[in-house]
Amino acid sequence: MSTVLITGASRGIGRATAKAFANSGWDLLLISRSGDDLEKLIKEIDNKKIKIFYKSIDLSNHKEISKGIVELMKNGLVPSVLINNAGVAWTGDLLSMPLEKWEWIMQINLTSIFQICSEVVPLMRKKGGLVINVSSHASRNSFSQWGAYCVSKAALASFTKCLAEEERKNFIRACTLTLGSVNSSLWESDTVGMQFDRDSMLSVDQVACELLHLANQPNNQTVEDLTLMPSAGAF
Numbered sequence: 001m002s003t004v005l006i007t008g009a010s011r012g013i014g015r016a017t018a019k020a021f022a023n024s025g026w027d028l029l030l031i032s033r034s035g036d037d038l039e040k041l042i043k044e045i046d047n048k049k050i051k052i053f054y055k056s057i058d059l060s061n062h063k064e065i066s067k068g069i070v071e072l073m074k075n076g077l078v079p080s081v082l083i084n085n086a087g088v089a090w091t092g093d094l095l096s097m098p099l100e101k102w103e104w105i106m107q108i109n110l111t112s113i114f115q116i117c118s119e120v121v122p123l124m125r126k127k128g129g130l131v132i133n134v135s136s137h138a139s140r141n142s143f144s145q146w147g148a149y150c151v152s153k154a155a156l157a158s159f160t161k162c163l164a165e166e167e168r169k170n171f172i173r174a175c176t177l178t179l180g181s182v183n184s185s186l187w188e189s190d191t192v193g194m195q196f197d198r199d200s201m202l203s204v205d206q207v208a209c210e211l212l213h214l215a216n217q218p219n220n221q222t223v224e225d226l227t228l229m230p231s232a233g234a235f
């Protein structure tokens, strides 16, 4: 049976993805800050045929990550697919942004992924595997008020390509999933001060379905960068 590790599994895209993989018989390793929400999700999945373990880790705290992953891995499951999905956004003028908010975005959207890959990818090498990093069309555009988010996602796309190149010899594949706007709880975040028509956005289930499709590719093929946009346009 295959195992997937999903970050940001308590809400939004990550939650829908955990359910989609569980329905397809995958074992799950789940991470987010909220252990309560992950426990609720596991109850909802209610599937005795699969194994599910979770760890509450605050990805904004670089000191928690390595220790947290090591503890999660003690359960004995090694993922063949790692989905770095957890992410945050902050809207406001770039140069008025408090330094701590800049560091917070970069830590969660970029540095935590470097840290998680550093712990998990070496374990995946024996059997080979796939890393999917969830990015945004903001990585390729410059949106006023979204500066730090754009920078973090552009850097993540570059990180993914470098990782793919270095790990090719170890049978590790890496893919960036670049998304247009998705109707998720991200739009209710305290740090996002903009609203758009949520009905025209992609649904979290559509993104989950695409992630499952990417995960099920044969080992000798890699979608290196997939862009999924709402047909109505980015916003």
Ligand SMILES: NC(=O)c1ccc[n+]([C@@H]2O[C@H](COP(=O)([O-])OP(=O)(O)OC[C@H]3O[C@@H](n4cnc5c(N)ncnc54)[C@H](OP(=O)(O)O)[C@@H]3O)[C@@H](O)[C@H]2O)c1
Binding pocket: 007, 008, 009, 010, 011, 012, 013, 014, 015, 031, 032, 033, 034, 035, 037, 057, 058, 059, 060, 061, 085, 086, 087, 088, 108, 134, 135, 136, 137, 179, 180, 181, 182, 183, 184, 185, 186, 187, 189
């Ligand atoms: N929604 C969109 O329009 C859109 C578009 C393009 C790309 N994306 C990307 O898609 C990914 C998922 O976003 P979403 O829309 O599903 O967002 P969401 O609904 O706000 O969910 C974010 C997830 O990340 C987790 N998270 C946030 N801060 C965390 C922290 N400090 N430590 C650990 N986990 C943390 C949250 O769990 P806890 O709060 O429990 O920690 C939650 O499970 C992100 O990378 C986002 O940038 C989203």
